[in-house]
Amino acid sequence: KEDIREGMGMNDSKEASDSIDVREILDRRISEAMLRAFGDSAADADPMLTAATKEEFGDYQCNAAMSFAKKMKQKPRDVAAKIVEELQIADLCTEPQIAGPGFINLTLSTEFIQSKLRLMLNDKDRLGIEKKNPPQRIVVDFSSPNVAKEMHVGHLRSTIIGESICRLLEFLGHEVIRLNHIGDWGTQFGMLILYLKQVAPEVIKGEEVDLGDLVAFYKKAKVKFDENDEFKSNARKEVVELQAENEESMAAWRHLCEQSRKEFKKIYDELDITFEERGESFYNPYLKDVITSLQEQGLAVEDGGAQVVFLDGIANRDGSSQGLIVQKSDGGFMYSTTDLAAMRYRADVDRAERILYVTDVGQAFHFEQVFQVARRAGFVSDTVSLEHVPFGLVLGEDGKKFKTRSGATVKLKDLLDEAVSRAEADIVARLKAEDREESEEFIRSSSRKVGLSAVVYADLKTTRTSNYRFSFDKMLALQGNTAPYMLYAYARIQGINRKVGSEDLDLPSVDVVLDDISEKSLARHLIRLPRILAELEVELKPHTLCDYIFELSQKFNQFYERCSIANAESEELKRSRLALAQLTARVLKLSLHLLDIKPLERL
């Protein structure tokens, strides 16, 4: 990951006034101060800068003195004092404070916060966040359901997390190649086509068929395949036909893909997801070459008739090295073979510099293996970053496997529809309680927005690698870190902006006043946005952005409770507070966009 971090680094020639990531600057200044104070012995000392644990301690805390003191055999507080003496941060902070055993507390100065706010106010669309120069070419492999199988909640998580990652990387200016690596190829299609020929020939002749029915056929075909030897050998022949691209077989296969695709598209349209479909079949022509290349390099060897690559540093229980099968004894290829071909293609043809795979943690070992083989085979050079972006399981409210009440797998479309209808019930009840009249259209579109956003947000706000319990009640709650809460918060701020009339406000020229603690606290939080996004770029954990906006809306509420906008004591103060309100709305809107949510101006 090193090269990515480097790419994120600040340009050295930039000064504090126009570079946006405060933490980067402070980090560097502390390192410089340590060098001045202690010479070469501090050459690679870590500045150990963290966010302050409490707001009253300031914004940041430098913990370097304690560990460095140990190394230098000096008193931590003395070390801290020496660092502070050399620290040149007057353009950013007030006088540093040494606390406890030797913490150095740093507080951003009001002038500095104001200058950052000005920068954000001046830049309506990007809020002062510059595009990466040069941009990276990044492949994001996400969603990727399987043809003739139900798209399940795991795919939904991949879709939502992947979309959010793409939006972030695109916003930062990268060239993102969004790929849907659908499972549309493999021996199972021989089995399915043969079965359909026998029991429902109309299905492969181009008749419309429900994905649900297709899945049922698939299950029955599998049973027959396992029970009936003649069927099994005929299925193999069918696979051969398919691999030889026999026109009749291909037409059947294409039709099956089309029927599944239609079903997947419903979900993608609902959630506003776009990508290029490049399924496993796309890499079929390259599979043979992968094997040949692995063999030529002595990496793939025969083992019990199969082609196997033995892995470095991954052992079986008995201590022998574990092998990755890349071609079965019957000549068939594996899931991993396709991934090897895909990696090679993405590195060579797509010229990707970073390749991300958004799948559940269950596939961690698969990716560990194929990454290793791809590197050793030279399919992907060391400069390309290969990253598995794993996520936890979706569980039912009871913490068990996610199922419907009758025990069947939950259809995604049903799940989204239910979220929408529950949101509608909530909205109707709320309007009634407030004695508000709204049009059918308003209710319909708001419910849709709230319901779908609730599902998306609930997924993203969970720490990516944790399992999460799917609960309609929790995700639709009006209080707490939920989509409805965020959507209402945004609409409310926009309501205030409309009412007090900031339409004609010339934001860039406003000098933001930060006298009240709630104004200052809100402002300090607003200017943290660049840092949040910079970390997100590396860590790819959308929940940090959810936490950030949740805290933002809470800080806005505190500000709004304490500081009247409409009745501000002076015109100047009114403009300043409106600017804070507008900026809060813009930060919320951008953040929600990055989370695949388009907020409503009114709710």
Ligand code: ARG
């Ligand atoms: N189709 C796979 C599944 O449903 C996910 C594919 C992920 N991408 C990849 N390149 N292997 O589990």
